[in-house]
Amino acid sequence: MAMTAATAVPNSLEEHWMPFTGNRDFKENPRLVVRGEGCYFWDHKGGKVLDGSSSLFNVALGHGRSEIAEAVHEQLRTNDYVPPFQLGHPGSFALAREVSKLTPQGLNHVFFTNSGSESVDTALKIAMAYHQARGEGARLRFVSRERAYHGVNIGGVSLSGMVKNRETFPVTMPWVLTMRHTWLPENRYARGQGKHGGVELADDLARFCQTYGGQTIAAVFVEPIAGSTGCLVPPEGYLERLREICDEHGILLVFDEVICGFGRLGAPFAAQAFGVTPDIITMAKALTNGAQPMGAVAVKDEIYETIVEAAPEGAIEFFHGYTYSGHPAACAAGLATLAIYERENTFAHARELSAYFLDQVFALADIELITDIRGFGLFAGFDLKPDGAPGRRGTAMQKKLFWNGLHVKFTGDSGVLAPPLVAGRDEIDEMVRILRETLAGETA
């Protein structure tokens, strides 16, 4: 029987240990979603909720895209699973080719994973394998940044700059150096890239090179826009300067584009939006529009060729992979999703809608509770005055907004807005109206 609002509430919520959720609180007052269509969810009480963060930044084309569902269905009926080690199926090659058409020039080799976290760990291993293949295996250090989010596997947690994601898990990778985050008070309420501090912040990397020796650093991982901590747009000159320092010292530059990729910034990747080309791009989220779990890592051709050519003829070159790398159903979802992006000109639409979106979001600056707003493309973050303990107000607000008809992802006291790329002005208006009404009713 189909799930409906009337039948959706299960007998017990106890057994499912929910991720990144206050389980006790949730189970007392659950928020169950029972249907999704277009830019909306429907909750178990029948309420309609605008998906203001494209769910978790992944459902870029809106919910219930039948072309994607049909492609997955068809794939599962004809060729449901193929072992990805020493065997292949046409879909993964086709999808890698389509992804490589979107990545910047020269990044034409794609390794498939099942999530953003796996993409980050895969990129760490690719960086290690590349340097070893070049006889530079002494590059043991990795560089990351405060307030960074690179997923939840041990590699990604080692790179994490989010305190709560690290503090319970003391055993992580050694040799990780952390640059300062890119939020500066001088750039508060900057629309797009802030004017202050870009080069100086990036020079944290130059200082590490000076202190530890650039030849000891394997790779630098950055989210071009730090997403999970509240859309921290890099100040002008920041990414360019990182690129320069990496080139000077033979360090790989990795853009973690798990959120930024696939049109969020009005271009296929942040690399094109900011005009800075990394050596490796990690991606996931909007690759399949959330319809199937999937991630990918695109690398410069030279990286692939170096690793592959270093191995003896006929041998496995890279001892890494997942049972579900390039799963046929995920590839089918990815191919269908990328076809829609192309057919509907989704990235151009996102680029055109951006100015209107940012106008409306920045107009919220008069609300007393808000202390900063940032934004680029169809991506924005706002900070709320904390209510005693950090995160208390953000968590309360996320729940209140949901019951008022708007889903917004919060991290701590920062809300992150990322409307579906197919949204129009009406959905943007509705989003800011609910935000204004909900936030204006609160006292600082």
Ligand SMILES: Cc1ncc(COP(=O)(O)O)c(C=O)c1O
């Ligand atoms: C930049 C970045 N990297 C990695 C991840 C982890 O992705 P996943 O949750 O699919 O493992 C995320 C998730 O939000 C992310 O934003």
